[in-house]
Amino acid sequence: xxxxxxxxxxxxxxxxxxxxxxxxxxxxxxxxxxxxxxxxxxxxxxxxxxxxxxxxxxxxxxxxxxxxxxxxxxxxxxxxxxxxxxxxxxxxxxxxxxxxxxxxxxxxxxxxxxxxxxxxxxxxxxxxxxxxxxxxxxxxxxxxxxxxxxxxxxxxxxxxxxxxxxxxxxxxxxxxxxxxxxxxxxxxxxxxxxxxxxxxxxxxxxxxxxxxxxxx
Amino acid sequence: xxxxxxxxxxxxxxxxxxxxxxxxxxxxxxxxxxxxxxxxxxxxxxxxxxxxxxxxxxxxxxxxxxxxxxxxxxxxxxxxxxxxxxxxxxxxxxxxxxxxxxxxxxxxxxxxxxxxxxxxxxxxxxxxxxxxxxxxxxxxxxxxxxxxxxxxxxxxxxxxxxxxxxxxxxxxxxxxxxxxxxxxxxxxxxxxxxxxxxxxxxxxxxxxxxxxxxxxxxxxxxxxxxxxxxxxxxxxxxxxxx
Numbered sequence: 001x002x003x004x005x006x007x008x009x010x011x012x013x014x015x016x017x018x019x020x021x022x023x024x025x026x027x028x029x030x031x032x033x034x035x036x037x038x039x040x041x042x043x044x045x046x047x048x049x050x051x052x053x054x055x056x057x058x059x060x061x062x063x064x065x066x067x068x069x070x071x072x073x074x075x076x077x078x079x080x081x082x083x084x085x086x087x088x089x090x091x092x093x094x095x096x097x098x099x100x101x102x103x104x105x106x107x108x109x110x111x112x113x114x115x116x117x118x119x120x121x122x123x124x125x126x127x128x129x130x131x132x133x134x135x136x137x138x139x140x141x142x143x144x145x146x147x148x149x150x151x152x153x154x155x156x157x158x159x160x161x162x163x164x165x166x167x168x169x170x171x172x173x174x175x176x177x178x179x180x181x182x183x184x185x186x187x188x189x190x191x192x193x194x195x196x197x198x199x200x201x202x203x204x205x206x207x208x209x210x211x212x213x214x215x216x
Numbered sequence: 217x218x219x220x221x222x223x224x225x226x227x228x229x230x231x232x233x234x235x236x237x238x239x240x241x242x243x244x245x246x247x248x249x250x251x252x253x254x255x256x257x258x259x260x261x262x263x264x265x266x267x268x269x270x271x272x273x274x275x276x277x278x279x280x281x282x283x284x285x286x287x288x289x290x291x292x293x294x295x296x297x298x299x300x301x302x303x304x305x306x307x308x309x310x311x312x313x314x315x316x317x318x319x320x321x322x323x324x325x326x327x328x329x330x331x332x333x334x335x336x337x338x339x340x341x342x343x344x345x346x347x348x349x350x351x352x353x354x355x356x357x358x359x360x361x362x363x364x365x366x367x368x369x370x371x372x373x374x375x376x377x378x379x380x381x382x383x384x385x386x387x388x389x390x391x392x393x394x395x396x397x398x399x400x401x402x403x404x405x406x407x408x409x410x411x412x413x414x415x416x417x418x419x420x421x422x423x424x425x426x427x428x429x430x431x432x433x434x435x436x437x438x439x440x441x442x443x444x445x446x447x448x449x450x451x452x453x454x455x456x457x458x
Contacts, residue, residue: 119305122266123319123371124295133318137309 004180009189015172016193022158022168023151025090030097037102039131042109052102059099065160067092072164085166093158100150108143109135141212148205152198159194169193217280219244219375219406220265225274227260234260236430237274242375242423247401248408249417249438252427253453258410261427262377265408266299278375295323298368299377302384304360306352306367312339313348316367338366342396358389362396369400376400378409414457418442426450 040052059067072088075081083091112135120130162171173190177183220242227235234257242248250258263269265276267285276283278297287293306315316338317331326334332348339345342362352360361381368376378397382390394416401407401420411417417424417438424441426434428449434441445451 115301115303115305116307118268119301119307122268122294122299123367124291124293124323125319126291126322129322133322134307138307141309 002180004176004182004185008176008180008186012169012172012176012186012189012193015167015169016197018166018168019155019158019197021086022089022093022161022166023155026093026097026154026158027151029090029094031101033094033098034101034105037098038105038109041102041106056099056103059095060103064092064096064157065163067096068160068164085161085164089161089164089166093154093161096157097150097154100153101147104146104150105139105143107146108139108141111142112138145205145209145212148201148208152201152205155198155201156194218242219246219279220408221275221277222261222265223275225261225264225276226272227257227264227269228272234430235264235271238427238430238432239274240425240432240435242406242408244406245404246406246423247421248423248425249421250408250410250425250427251412251414251417251453252433256427257430258427259379262299262379262408262410265375266297266377267293268299291323295319295371296374297377298371298373298375299379300361300364300368300381302380304352304357304364304384306360306364308352310351311348312344312350312352312355312363315352315363316370319367320370334370335366338369339363341369341399342366343392356389357385358392361385361393365393365396365400375406375408378407378411380410380412382411382413412457426453428453 037052037056040048041056043049062070068089071083071092072085075083075088116134116138117130120134121127125133158168159170161168162174165171167175169190173186177186180186218241220240222238222240222242225235225238226233236257238257238261240248240261250261252258260269264271265278265283267283267287267290270285278293281287281293283293307318310318313332313335316335317326320326320334321328321331335348336345339348342365344359344362344366347355347359347363352363355363365381381397382393385393390413394413397407397409397416398420409416409421419438421438423435424438425432426441426449428447434445434447434450441450442454445454
């Protein structure tokens with residue numbers, strides 16, 4: 001038994017790196033997938049719309065915890081595929097991010113008036129150029145505040161990775177707590193670190209909302 | 217040969233037939249004004265000319281080429297046939313210059329400096345060269361509509377369609393837009409307008425087309441048509457807009 005020291009605090013902070021890694025994986029892989037889903041959901045093809053909708057229903061109906069357990073514990077049992085925790089957690093967070101960001105961005109795309117597509121088409125732009133230059137910038141502006149809001153959810157959501165033994169901030173907290181036997185202190189510090197990481201984003205999201213509502 | 221040849225075109229929305237066999241010729245340099253009550257099918261007809269609406273029957277040809285929503289060179293076609301809308305439909309996140317040059321830059325790959333010169337040129341024609349760096353929200357409705365016309369002109373279209381372009385404007389702003397259109401008419405642009413501006417129809421148009429219940433009810437030169445309407449429908453329409 002030892003008591004909580006600066007070294008413990010530093011180990012918590014270094015575990016925060018892995019939280020950041022998870023967030024970056026989730027965003028780096030999940031965001032392109034989210035864009036694809038948003039485009040599929042707003043596409044003219046019924047088959048694409050239905051495929052995307054089915055995927056979203058499935059993922060959004062399962063808790064993130066369930067996704068984590070499926071990819072880490074379930075895959076070896078059902079499909080015989082064993083994955084290291086980072087891969088399993090990375091896949092689960094990616095799928096989770098894609099489905100929620102995809103829906104946020106779909107909302108943004110649909111909020112742009114139909115006439116904007118029409119005007120762009122009448123100038124002879126290709127469908128991709130219509131989206132890329134006319135629709136996407138306007139959709140992105142509208143979707144930015146909820147996107148940043150989701151980022152906060154994502155950061156806090158990474159704490160669930162601790163249950164499959166992946167050592168990020170929450171799991172590091174468990175370890176330090178077990179070693180020092182000061183759970184109240186340790187978890188308070190863990191919570192404070194999460195708060196400190198999310199606060200700037202929350203403030204940014206709020207200022208974006210005020211700014212974008214103010215303009216036009 | 218007519219620039220636009222519309223033969224027996226039909227079009228329905230669900231069970232409502234909006235166009236019931238419309239035929240119309242538009243020659244190069246003509247200013248054709250389509251008038252009629254709302255619901256007579258005039259806007260729909262205009263949108264069909266630009267392949268914004270799919271027609272159910274008949275045929276539309278522009279410069280000899282059949283117009284279809286699935287035509288292979290639809291994008292080239294759209295650059296030759298410009299359309300200006302009632303609600304302007306400028307891109308709010310772009311400057312006036314970018315609104316105008318977006319399509320030429322993407323479609324024709326013109327250089328940046330060339331794009332600015334093009335924007336200035338078309339803006340001068342609508343009297344707004346000083347607004348080249350403004351955003352649409354900083355302009356009045358009349359100015360926005362003139363920018364929309366300039367954006368269309370930048371494509372160097374062979375034919376321009378105007379869909380009630382002054383209907384969303386405050387009365388005091390209508391004149392400046394009509395003046396731009398009169399200038400274009402004088403310069404020989406072929407134009408098809410759907411409008412409620414009877415003064416414009418009377419003074420500028422070379423042909424008036426009166427639509428009623430999805431059909432071309434009467435057509436002819438404005439002086440003749442307004443002085444001697446042959447059908448009671450046109451008589452009562454003229455009386456109602458006077």
